Amino acid sequence: MTLTRRDFARIGALGLAARFVPSALAQSNDRKTGYAVIGLGRIADHFMRGVRNTTNSKITALVSGHRDKAEKIAAQYGVASGSIYSYENFDEIAKNPAVEAVYVALPNSMHAEYTIRAAKAGKHVLCEKPMCLNVAEAEAMIAACKKANVKLMIAYRCHYEPTNLKAVKLIRDGALGQVQSIESPFGFNIRAGEWRLSKKLAGGGPLFDVGIYSLNACRYLTGEEPAQISAYASVIDKDGRFNEVEENVGWTMRFPSGIVASCTTTYGANMPGYFRVYGSKGWLQVDQAFVYEGLRLRGEFEGTKLDELNPARDPSHFQAEADHFSHCVQNGLEPQSPGEEGLRDMRYITEIYRTAGISI
Numbered sequence: 001m002t003l004t005r006r007d008f009a010r011i012g013a014l015g016l017a018a019r020f021v022p023s024a025l026a027q028s029n030d031r032k033t034g035y036a037v038i039g040l041g042r043i044a045d046h047f048m049r050g051v052r053n054t055t056n057s058k059i060t061a062l063v064s065g066h067r068d069k070a071e072k073i074a075a076q077y078g079v080a081s082g083s084i085y086s087y088e089n090f091d092e093i094a095k096n097p098a099v100e101a102v103y104v105a106l107p108n109s110m111h112a113e114y115t116i117r118a119a120k121a122g123k124h125v126l127c128e129k130p131m132c133l134n135v136a137e138a139e140a141m142i143a144a145c146k147k148a149n150v151k152l153m154i155a156y157r158c159h160y161e162p163t164n165l166k167a168v169k170l171i172r173d174g175a176l177g178q179v180q181s182i183e184s185p186f187g188f189n190i191r192a193g194e195w196r197l198s199k200k201l202a203g204g205g206p207l208f209d210v211g212i213y214s215l216n217a218c219r220y221l222t223g224e225e226p227a228q229i230s231a232y233a234s235v236i237d238k239d240g241r242f243n244e245v246e247e248n249v250g251w252t253m254r255f256p257s258g259i260v261a262s263c264t265t266t267y268g269a270n271m272p273g274y275f276r277v278y279g280s281k282g283w284l285q286v287d288q289a290f291v292y293e294g295l296r297l298r299g300e301f302e303g304t305k306l307d308e309l310n311p312a313r314d315p316s317h318f319q320a321e322a323d324h325f326s327h328c329v330q331n332g333l334e335p336q337s338p339g340e341e342g343l344r345d346m347r348y349i350t351e352i353y354r355t356a357g358i359s360i
């Protein structure tokens, strides 16, 4: 794929240029950035396996409320037992030269606190999505990282994923003509007892957790920021799971060019994430667009019929994002999905909830 200077600027503004950086540039040395992984849950496991496949990153510390679990993982990744921290003694990480960056893989409500504590400890921060609970927290995280002169990247792994990037490229190249509309659902049927159902820990329901993928995709697919947002939310299942957070959200967005987008998210049904983009010359769709493998690009435009299954397997997305962040750390570059990108989504999430009549 070749990009014009204008394409690169537009994609870069959305944090999507990383995949187009020539690999010779991306592999400038054999130094490995050491990461402390904070919170040893499901996503941390994907990330650590991804890091293991990189050439420029390694796991050098663990932060956990469960020492026994941390010790087992430490043995797998060759982490010294002196580099296992609890949430209480986390700040001592400042004295650990093997840790250059942290990966924040905690429940949403803890992202701001650990990003700010890590910045104060002089560590670069790769923070999971959603960035945090609200705009004020996002601004505080950005300010803390700027003050400490450390980098902050939000782990929007689809920004570094080839099938999503190919869809963006086709759209930018005009394959679909004038894009008119986008549709994107993403949701799953949640089990009772998850921290994701606690407003205090999660901030909100499926919009914070998975709806954010559709929101973010509409922004990188259009290359525009929403001008108008309108939303509805509901709880259908009165089985106790949704006493604190919403079950369903549907929202529409109008972008400055006139492109309209329609998105839905749920915790009440299995709804594989995809996006479908309609333009004056045809359409394209990425099935499984937001999950770790099995992404499939389909489309029909101007005599072209596409049907491409991406053979990459998990943890390739995590490998790509760790590779990118370490590259930025090692070369003094700004990440392609910086804190400001997370802040923008926090603003739109706030607006979606506001128009749906939910306060966060």
Ligand code: NDP
Pocket: 038, 039, 040, 041, 042, 043, 044, 063, 064, 065, 066, 069, 105, 106, 107, 108, 128, 129, 130, 155, 157, 195, 201, 209
């Ligand atoms: P998990 O529940 O699997 O793991 C979270 C970990 O955080 C726990 O294992 C625990 O680790 C630690 N923790 C500390 N305090 C608490 C608490 N009060 N309740 C629960 N856990 C706590 O969550 P996920 O890994 O699924 O999600 C973590 C973050 O990653 C979320 O922000 C989520 O949105 C994001 N995520 C991103 C995905 C992506 O594809 N980019 C996909 C899935 C999640 P320990 O026992 O070591 O202390």
